[in-house]
Amino acid sequence: MKISLMLLLCFVIGKAMGQDMLIARNGQISFFSETPLENISGLNKNVTAIINTKTSDVAVKMQVAQFEFPNKLMQEHFNENYLESDKYPTASFTGKIQEKVDFSKDGIQAVTAKGILNMHGVTKERTMNGKLTVTKTGASLICEFNVPLADHKIEIPKLVFEKIAEVITIKTSFSFVPYESKK
């Protein structure tokens, strides 16, 4: 009896946690590298992100091969030579928002997320600064941060014509809606 009650409690808690989630299914991540010869830019429009409004935990995940480039040759090189998306198909971030955020009230506030960035199969601790806007229907988050490619063992060979910046600025934007699990 007690056990079943406890299991029920587990279930209820789990369920309740689901309701405290905000999800973004079509988040965007882009980067831009300006070079004397040619600019390199990529955009992924299918990034997913989730926030637990109770614990302020956040997670972001994307499929690396879904980055699109104006120059398809660069897209090929990005997948084949730099990010190696066959070997490392996804990139992710897990962390926690450091500030106290009231998700029940509308408002805009600067937030800091501290956590682990997993890219090219290498994990690295990172702190990111962003702007979180809470509205009645959900929330939106924009964030910009720099990643030194060497941190993630992404090599820039000497003998390439594309000159690639050693530190890449990454811009992200997400709009969150309440989470409903897909049946």
Add this chain to the structure above:
Amino acid sequence: MKKIILMLFVLSYVSAMAQDDLLKMLDNELKGPIYSTATFKSTRVINGQSIESIAKKHLDFRISHRFGALNSGFSNLWGLDEARIRIGLEYGITDRLMIGAGRSSYQKTYDYFAKYKLLRQSNRWFEPVSISVFAGAYTNTMPTAPDMKFYNNLERQMYVGQLLIARKFNDRVSLQLSPTFLHRNKTESQIDENDVFGTGIGGRFKLSKRTSFNAEYFYTVKKIGTSYLRDPQYKDCLSVGFDIETGGHVFQLHLSNSRGMIENQFIGTTTGSWGKGDIFYGFNISRVFSFDKDAKKTHK
């Protein structure tokens, strides 16, 4: 005691719902097929077409050379004294359809072709391979001569159709099968049939991120029953080489027993023999330019 264990169980359940579980929740949300990229580095395996096509609004400028025969000796610097060249411009109309045209100095031949990607290999079970169709036409513009007389311009035309089926097995190994039908309105040899049936088999093995070893063999049907289709002087074309990619360019360096670089030549009229050293050193250089201004704007 039991209660405590249960409480612990509940607590661990709750805390397990932390960041890693958020990631697991996201796994269910990731969508869209992932298509295999770069089954081959270039639109050619070596001589033959690969399943790859040029992306939309991208232009590929190709220069290909085949030097003289390796067994032509020191006075000819083992072939380096002379070269046959093909210059080609190839363009992507959509991400799946490309067209191209070129001119080979060998037999002064113009070529025009279209290639369409029917199926793209992806992580979904029903797309295990990539399939492209290739159709080409060739015009021989050599002056009419006693050993090759043209009575009208139609006799100068040749046509080829190919089905290209390839699979990228992993980031290193890709293999391709290329069933081929070639028709010549007039053949160089009287005993060579106008139609040639065959298949190409080719593949690549990546040696490093930017270099790969490629090999390619084109088999043609020599006889059906007791009737011969091919003049025995014609050999099957075998080529081996390396792809080297330097960012903007792809260099393909290779050895082949065919001096011709277009289908009607390397499938139809290859006479070189590997055994005798009657082979040709050559290279293709490919430079791709993007003319997609719209895409550039959206990335600002």
